[in-house]
Amino acid sequence: xxxxxxxxxxxxxxxxxxxxxxxxxxxxxxxxxxxxxxxxxxxxxxxxxxxxxxxxxxxxxxxxxxxxxxxxxxxxxxxxxxxxxxxxxxxxxxxxxxxxxxxxxxxxxxxxxxxxxxxxxxxxxxxxxxxxxxxxxxxxxxxxxxxxxxxxxxxxxxxxxxxxxxxxxxxxxxxxxxxxxxxxxxxxxxxxxxxxxxxxxxxxxxxxxxxxxxxxxxxxxxxxxxxxxxxxxxxxxxxxxxxxxxxxxxxxxxxxxxxxxxxxxxxxxxxxxxxxxxxxxxxxxxxxxxxxxxxxxxxxxxxxxxxxxxx
Amino acid sequence: xxxxxxxxxxxxxxxxxxxxxxxxxxxxxxxxxxxxxxxxxxxxxxxxxxxxxxxxxxxxxxxxxxxxxxxxxxxxxxxxxxxxxxxxxxxxxxxxxxxxxxxxxxxxxxxxxxxxxxxxxxxxxxxxxxxxxxxxxxxxxxxxxxxxxxxxxxxxxxxxxxxxxxxxxxxxxxxxxxxxxxxxxxxxxxxxxxxxxxxxxxxxxxxxxxxxxxxxxxxxxxxxxxxxxxxxxxxxxxxxxxxxxxxxxxxxxxxxxxxxxxxxxxxxxxxxxxxxxxxxxxxxxxxxxxxxxxxxxxxxxxxxxxxxxxxxxxxxxxxxxxxxxxxxxxxxxxxxxxxxxxxxxxxxxxxxxxxxxxxxxxxxxxxxxxxxxxxxxxxxxxxxxxxxxxxxxxxxxxxxxxxxxxxxxxxxxxxxxxxxxxxxxxxxxxxxxxxxxxxxxxxxxxxxxxxxxxxxxxxxxxxxxxxxxxxxxxxxxxxxxxxxxxxxxxxxxxxxxxxxxxxxxxxxxxxxxxxxxxxxxxxxxxxxxxxxxxxxxxxxxxxxxxxxxxxxxxxxxxxxxxxxxxxxxxxxxxxxxxxxxxxxxxxxxxxxxxxxxxxxxxxxxxxxxxxxxxxxxxxxxxxxxxxxxxxxxxxx
Numbered sequence: 001x002x003x004x005x006x007x008x009x010x011x012x013x014x015x016x017x018x019x020x021x022x023x024x025x026x027x028x029x030x031x032x033x034x035x036x037x038x039x040x041x042x043x044x045x046x047x048x049x050x051x052x053x054x055x056x057x058x059x060x061x062x063x064x065x066x067x068x069x070x071x072x073x074x075x076x077x078x079x080x081x082x083x084x085x086x087x088x089x090x091x092x093x094x095x096x097x098x099x100x101x102x103x104x105x106x107x108x109x110x111x112x113x114x115x116x117x118x119x120x121x122x123x124x125x126x127x128x129x130x131x132x133x134x135x136x137x138x139x140x141x142x143x144x145x146x147x148x149x150x151x152x153x154x155x156x157x158x159x160x161x162x163x164x165x166x167x168x169x170x171x172x173x174x175x176x177x178x179x180x181x182x183x184x185x186x187x188x189x190x191x192x193x194x195x196x197x198x199x200x201x202x203x204x205x206x207x208x209x210x211x212x213x214x215x216x217x218x219x220x221x222x223x224x225x226x227x228x229x230x231x232x233x234x235x236x237x238x239x240x241x242x243x244x245x246x247x248x249x250x251x252x253x254x255x256x257x258x259x260x261x262x263x264x265x266x267x268x269x270x271x272x273x274x275x276x277x278x279x280x281x282x283x284x285x286x287x288x289x290x291x292x293x294x295x296x297x298x299x300x301x302x303x304x305x306x307x308x309x310x311x
Numbered sequence: 312x313x314x315x316x317x318x319x320x321x322x323x324x325x326x327x328x329x330x331x332x333x334x335x336x337x338x339x340x341x342x343x344x345x346x347x348x349x350x351x352x353x354x355x356x357x358x359x360x361x362x363x364x365x366x367x368x369x370x371x372x373x374x375x376x377x378x379x380x381x382x383x384x385x386x387x388x389x390x391x392x393x394x395x396x397x398x399x400x401x402x403x404x405x406x407x408x409x410x411x412x413x414x415x416x417x418x419x420x421x422x423x424x425x426x427x428x429x430x431x432x433x434x435x436x437x438x439x440x441x442x443x444x445x446x447x448x449x450x451x452x453x454x455x456x457x458x459x460x461x462x463x464x465x466x467x468x469x470x471x472x473x474x475x476x477x478x479x480x481x482x483x484x485x486x487x488x489x490x491x492x493x494x495x496x497x498x499x500x501x502x503x504x505x506x507x508x509x510x511x512x513x514x515x516x517x518x519x520x521x522x523x524x525x526x527x528x529x530x531x532x533x534x535x536x537x538x539x540x541x542x543x544x545x546x547x548x549x550x551x552x553x554x555x556x557x558x559x560x561x562x563x564x565x566x567x568x569x570x571x572x573x574x575x576x577x578x579x580x581x582x583x584x585x586x587x588x589x590x591x592x593x594x595x596x597x598x599x600x601x602x603x604x605x606x607x608x609x610x611x612x613x614x615x616x617x618x619x620x621x622x623x624x625x626x627x628x629x630x631x632x633x634x635x636x637x638x639x640x641x642x643x644x645x646x647x648x649x650x651x652x653x654x655x656x657x658x659x660x661x662x663x664x665x666x667x668x669x670x671x672x673x674x675x676x677x678x679x680x681x682x683x684x685x686x687x688x689x690x691x692x693x694x695x696x697x698x699x700x701x702x703x704x705x706x707x708x709x710x711x712x713x714x715x716x717x718x719x720x721x722x723x724x725x726x727x728x729x730x731x732x733x734x735x736x737x738x739x740x741x742x743x744x745x746x747x748x749x750x751x752x753x754x755x756x757x758x759x760x761x762x763x764x765x766x767x768x769x770x771x772x773x774x775x776x777x778x779x780x781x782x783x784x785x786x787x788x789x790x791x792x793x794x795x796x797x798x799x800x801x802x803x804x805x806x807x808x809x810x811x812x813x814x815x816x817x818x819x820x821x822x823x824x825x826x827x828x829x830x831x832x833x834x835x836x837x838x839x840x841x842x843x844x845x846x847x848x849x850x851x852x853x854x855x856x857x858x859x860x861x862x863x864x865x866x867x868x869x870x871x872x873x874x875x876x877x878x879x880x881x882x883x884x885x886x887x888x889x890x891x892x893x894x895x896x897x898x899x900x901x902x903x904x905x906x907x908x909x910x911x912x913x914x915x916x917x918x919x920x921x922x923x924x925x926x927x928x929x930x931x932x933x934x935x936x937x938x939x940x941x942x943x944x945x946x947x
Binding site for chain 1: 341342348404405408409411412421422424425426428429432433435436437438439440747751752753754756757759764766838839840841842843844845846849852853855856868871872875876878879880882883886897900901904905906907908909910911912913915916918919
């Protein structure tokens with residue numbers, strides 16, 4: 001076949017261009033560390049990488065959520081621990097007050113201690129978190145949950161429980177309603193009685209002077225039911241506390257699986273889009289060889305001309 | 312006898328000289344675009360008959376012919392017009408491909424989308440914290456700006472397409488004018504030369520046809536007199552003999568922001584059907600615009616509208632920090648409706664998006680024939696015919712807003728075209744984020760059974776029931792029945808109870824588990840002061856996991872992924888096909904050039920050949936001269 005001089009020139013030039021373009025592409029990959037730079041290079045891998053990186057971002061967010069949940073739960077745990085101590089303290093005082101040798105003034109002294117316990121309990125029940133939100137008011141974070149209205153302590157919160165998205169599929173409660181912790185406590189005489197009422201009833205019993213046998217019976221009965229109610233309160237608080245502890249453990253477990261998942265996502269992402277340096281660099285060397293060969297071939301073929309021999 | 316040796320020598324000398332001229336011309340034009348190698352066609356002069364036989368009278372050059380092969384030449388032109396179209400389309404697609412690319416995963420739409428929902432989860436974690444709320448609003452702003460900047464970049468690309476259409480049209484007009492002129496010049500020159508072909512002029516004309524095809528596919532019909540008639544599109548004539556027609560780039564009657572190509576004939580301008588204009592840069596631009604640019608704009612618009620709409624719906628079911636029901640978080644972009652400038656009626660059409668789930672990325676046309684309306688989905692031609700408004704198709708509801716329609720009136724409806732450009736964050740005050748649910752439930756301590764009431768959810772879709780926040784009490788009258796009291800419930804009595812079954816009134820749903828006893832009550836009440844509630848923020852944060860777009864088949868990320876994959880695949884496809892077409896062009900060109908192109912070595916050989924012929928012819932003349940001299944010297 002005849003070959004026009006233009007054709008041979010253009011073909012060589014096109015080959016040079018192709019080689020150079022391949023080289024630039026390779027350099028881009030090496031300098032960015034990414035195998036896929038735009039969607040067109042591998043649409044399905046690109047979209048897959050996008051999905052994995054979003055899942056990774058969501059996983060990171062869940063970790064942040066868990067961090068916050070852990071903070072809330074440990075504040076809750078600590079407060080419930082204090083409440084437990086107050087109840088145990090009151091239980092000891094109830095046992096001590098049952099000692100028949102105590103005088104009226106001795107019982108009054110115990111009542112004073114109990115008042116201190118009651119005040120402490122009020123302040124625990126109205127404790128706030130770092131954001132100034134009440135721990136035990138349900139959904140009404142800025143409403144003080146417990147207040148003494150003269151006729152006894154009343155609850156102004158609600159039954160709401162705040163959940164935190166701890167993983168893709170798990171929501172964990174990070175607060176407890178005050179009603180659940182302090183009020184929904186089975187009473188000695190049936191129904192429910194709040195811990196506040198148990199303590200203030202006990203104070204009333206201890207402050208009453210004991211003179212007659214009837215007074216003695218009333219004291220004994222009062223202390224009896226106080227002990228039952230305190231023990232019920234302790235059960236109730238411990239039950240809530242163990243639920244909180246379980247959730248704290250769950251946060252721990254979820255942290256571990258979340259970390260594993262994060263690692264998996266990063267590996268997946270890397271296999272989807274990262275450049276294989278060994279391969280990229282060997283490709284580059286290969287391309288340089290091709291380019292050199294093409295350049296030399298170009299010079300050789302273009303240097304050949306019959307005109308060189310016409311003298 | 313001597314005379315005719317001179318004659319033969321002279322004829323040979325002339326032929327060799329002409330051969331040298333042509334070879335020189337070939338060398339000179341070796342790199343001239345469109346140049347076809349020329350050769351002289353020699354033949355013997357008529358011989359002189361004598362008693363001793365026929366004596367040749369030397370040589371003559373009949374014509375200078377060009378090595379032109381119309382078949383190969385056509386093939387090359389066709390391959391090139393195709394290649395030019397693919398290259399143009401590919402170059403444009405690369406812009407979109409690069410626009411959507413986000414190799415480090417922190418600048419694109421996708422991370423911004425994720426960041427909004429991370430923001431919603433942060434608000435869920437700290438519902439009363441204003442700084443978390445502020446950062447969710449900022450994430451919303453960032454997301455909206457990503458949409459807007461993508462849209463404005465796509466607008467720039469559309470403007471660029473318009474500019475290139477104008478440019479192409481003006482080039483086509485120039486080429487057409489030059490071809491018309493050459494038709495005339497060639498005819499005149501060839502007449503004057505008694506029918507000898509005007510090779511160089513013909514090359515120029517063929518090259519112009521070639522360049523014209525770089526802009527648009529043009530069909531050449533060669534006339535008996537050798538002139539070219541040229542047609543484009545559906546057969547619109549561009550050149551007929553020496554008569555030249557013009558194309559014009561005019562604003563589309565439906566959408567003034569788009570230029571269309573029209574044919575100008577006798578003062579009339581008629582739009583050429585876009586689908587019939589293929590090949591060349593113009594074909595590539597038009598195909599890019601209708602196939603991909605519109606698709607990516609509508610796709611992004613659909614995502615923006617779907618996101619804004621579904622997010623708003625959930626947001627409206629919540630309660631903000633001030634205790635009010637949630638409003639719009641995003642401003643949902645509205646559909647674009649454009650009456651054709653040819654309309655004779657004064658009707659205006661209003662379009663509203665009613666189904667975010669059923670939106671498509673297509674545009675629609677509405678046409679009135681005097682009795683019925685036809686609404687056509689433009690991407691697949693599905694049509695609905697109806698006589699009265701309102702009419703809903705694919706989640707878009709159309710109403711006649713004002714005026715009256717005249718027969719033949721037409722509207723272009725683009726539900727998603729403005730989506731990415733017009734999405735906005737509707738609130739600035741972080742306390743207006745509806746993180747809480749508007750209701751809460753409760754059970755008094757006096758209850759004696761083991762019944763537990765769930766926290767309650769607000770039923771979709773928005774807007775919520777007007778009685779949503781009315782206090783309602785459920786009072787158990789037996790172990791399996793309860794009475795309901797509260798505004799909006801109708802106060803039904805003796806409702807049968809199943810533990811764990813859903814109980815729905817006033818737009819909320821609760822479940823009661825366990826076994827309540829007669830006399831137990833449960834309350835559903837407004838979530839007054841519920842600033843610590845995060846139930847709606849949790850639901851907002853969970854939206855990305857739900858397939859709430861594209862007829863329930865895609866979540867937000869998937870919908871965006873589909874756009875990326877669609878555009879990426881198209882770019883990839885064009886990369887491959889345009890490279891293949893470039894190969895085809897270069898093969899065809901090698902073929903065509905092997906016949907018509909100049910080979911310098913060959914011309915060097917020709918130069919030597921004609922030089923030798925010239926020298927030999929000189930020798931013949933010298934010989935004749937010597938013979939003559941010999942004769943003359945006889946007389947001395």
